[in-house]
Amino acid sequence: MEKNIYENLKKIRKEISKNVTLVAVSKTKPQEDILEAYSAGQRIFGENKILEMSAKYEELPKDIEWHMIGHVQRNKVKYMASFVSLIHAVESEKLLKEINKRALQNDRVIDCLLQIHIADEQTKFGFSYQEVEDLISSKVYKKYENIRLVGFMGMATNTDDKDKVSSEFEMLNSFFCKMKNVDDNFKILSMGMSGDYKIAMEKGSNMIRVGSYIFGKRNYTK
């Protein structure tokens, strides 16, 4: 993908409907790239490393909404608790407890999504459907008053098999629809990345996390 952030953003905005929120995934990308997207009107950015996100938060315009989309290390929650606007990948009750504690210290309520493991791969983090159902029906999450659970996140199997991806998203969406009846706060279904956001939107996603399609390939070696 050619690096033309402005054009890439324009293209993707044409493809998404109004009810879908675009999270521009800027992990590993320099501030100039984020500012280019910012000038094109983008205000929501996603990062997967807490320290990288807080460094960017310090330097960049304060009307940016920062989403933590990656795996969260409990001992680093304190570094983002004062500003993070949505945590996508909550996958244990211990983590809920820590986020709640840090949110309370900052006198905030932090919005969180529960990550559900929907892919085949063993490596992807997340709750099983059953665990989430148990957590929700037990109402234990309600005792964490400085957390608002607002929905679910899932990552499909990394495969060219579109039918497989499609059925994984479909299953997560039907779970989401069922849970919406249980709690009015469940409004967000975060699914879809550069390679599969179109399928995800067809299957009911209302929040997509798109990185390389906007910013170009990531260079992890730096």
Ligand SMILES: *Cc1c(COP(=O)(O)O)cnc(C)c1O
């Ligand atoms: C990196 C990342 C993305 C974006 O991936 P792209 O393929 O570059 O769009 C989305 N979600 C999560 C959780 C990620 O870590």
